[in-house]
Amino acid sequence: MRNYMRILLFTLVVFSSLRLVSADDPSYDERPETHVVSTEGWNYERRIVDIEMRDGVTLHTVIIVPKGAMNSPILLTRTPYSAEAMTSYATSGDMRAILHGFGNVADLIVDGGYIRVIQDIRGTNGSDGSFVMNRPLVSNPYNSTDVDESTDAYDTIEWLIKNIPETNGNVGIMGMSYNGFEALMALVNPHPALKVAVPVDPMVDGWRGDDWFHNGAFRQMTISSIYSSSASRGGDSSFVWSTPERYEAFLREGSLKAMANRYGMEQSGFWRKLTDHEAYDDFWQSQAMDLVLAKEPLKVPVMLVSSLWDQEDLYGGYAVYRALEPKDTANDMVFLSLGPWSHGQSMADDASSLGNIKWGHNTSVWWQKNVLAPFLAYHLKGEAAHIAPVTVFQSGTNEWQQHITWPETSTVKKLYMKPDRTLEFTPASGAEKTVDYISDPAYPVPFIDRPITFEDYSQWTTWLTTDQRNAATRPDVITFTSEVLADAIAVAGVPVVNLTASTSGTDSDWVVKLIDVYPDEVPSDNNMAGYQFPIAMEIFRGRYRETISEARPLTADKPLTYTFELPKVNHVFKPGHRLMVQVQSSWFPLYDRNPQKFVPTIFFASEGDYKKATQKIVVSGERPSYINLPVIK
Incomplete structure (x- = not known):
């Protein structure tokens, strides 16, 4: 009887919501004004x-x-x-x-x-x-x-x-x-x-280091989400890429300024905040x-x-x-x-x-x-x-x-980059030497293998663990590699980069990656043989070397020290593996390109501002480049 009464009540509610008009009435609509769903049996x-x-x-x-x-x-x-x-x-x-x-x-x-x-x-x-x-x-x-x-x-x-x-x-x-x-x-x-x-x-x-910038470098891949969330009050604006391949889409614009202008980004209050506060100000x-x-x-x-x-x-x-x-x-x-x-x-x-x-x-x-x-x-x-x-x-x-706390007690060990492109915990001897490369904004280093379309969303969610071997083959990516490890090295905490480098330009980005290189043979999984597994990677915009609260030009061709943190790590480099460090000056299109010529605001850089630059990493002498590794005994 109780179930019968519930069904009857539900039926009355549904029928009461129907408009009582005949089928030949112009206002007749077979859909109820409000559809009521029975919740009988719901938990x-x-x-x-x-x-x-x-x-x-x-x-x-x-x-x-x-x-x-x-x-x-x-x-x-x-x-x-x-x-x-x-x-x-x-x-x-x-x-x-x-x-x-x-x-x-x-x-x-x-x-x-x-x-x-x-x-x-x-x-x-x-x-x-x-x-x-x-x-x-x-x-x-x-x-x-x-x-x-x-x-x-x-x-x-x-x-x-x-x-x-x-x-x-x-x-x-x-x-x-x-x-x-x-x-x-x-x-x-x-x-x-x-x-x-x-x-x-x-x-x-x-x-x-969260959504919008990392150490002053703008994460331009967020431009579509900024647009969709703040371009209109209805939140219904859709960012339409000029081509599905993101690397090509950003590059063909010529500059971030041109892309922003094409989409009318200046109408967004949040975009104006980003461009008004490019440095780490109040x-x-x-x-x-x-x-x-x-x-x-x-x-x-x-x-x-x-x-x-x-x-x-x-x-x-x-x-x-x-x-x-x-x-x-x-x-x-x-x-x-x-x-x-x-x-x-x-x-x-x-x-x-x-x-x-x-x-x-x-x-x-x-x-x-x-x-x-x-x-x-x-x-x-x-x-x-x-x-x-x-x-x-x-x-x-x-x-x-x-x-109880983290990281546990560790010993900071300096991992040095050396002239022969090796890595060791002891510095190179002798006079100052450099390892050089050309950074060309017209051919930036992709942050993952192309094509970059994100049709498979895992291309985005997994990029921080992707194999770095393709990057290692580029002439504008310098790779330093240790000998095969005889003993495990456990690291826990925040590695700190101490990079001494010069640029022929007046601004520069520096990308440093700490990588675990797998053995040449991995019998349990052939796909992992020689895999270059990134443990921690980060970018630093050179104009903030002196202070992150104000952009200042770099002195061209002068070796300068850049000190910045890599992301937190809790990792063991196992015996048979090798340590690797990669250094480059672009990470595209995840981050906007540095013109490598100082301009007051990179957001407003024009296509003609982007210049090639010779980058020199100091690897010996009084100020060699190294990473402070928090090593657990």
């Missing part, structure tokens, strides 16, 4: 609300409550990527199915009995208000309003704990990429109900989340999750850890997870490999089960758990490690 309830912020703006919010939930904690994500899309991966009555995708870790959420809440941030998708890329705090001079992402997180949590009767009042915030930035912002003046935060591969510093420094949070007290436990081969936000997560860890004297507030992942792969269903590199087990599932799930359960449900302050994957051995 969750979906609630759609528009939560009002302190300034009256409402934010579109999707709440997924497990059927029968009682005293359940809330897992919140705030996003520009569409709350509706992130909770509609299938038309299904199964909660696990609708959450299956984009950082939702559906199994963890469903098995843990969490209430899932996803909210569109201001000015995106279903939310009102205006969108500002990485909106600064209200205390920041670049924010003239009384609201920011921190206040919106606070107001949202306040509403949730008062209006979801099934919750126990504990809220965790979690998200990756831009959503990870939102999780970090919630830590500024956090709501008392916020018990834990998990920023995954978060956007932290757009100049030092605009970037005041918004860098590691610097912001370093000034805040530790109030909420946070687990920073960072991927060792993150193609998008390689810098941020570990930068926040370095800023906060010294304040955590009890080792119970700041946690770090480093995994062998691409951007956001820690939240995926399968991370047993990355490109051609195999890890021997499903690293994402292992981490979700053994680290993330118990960490959230401890802080949100009070379940007993012991989580090490640091969980880090060691490539080479392909093993997980646990530490």
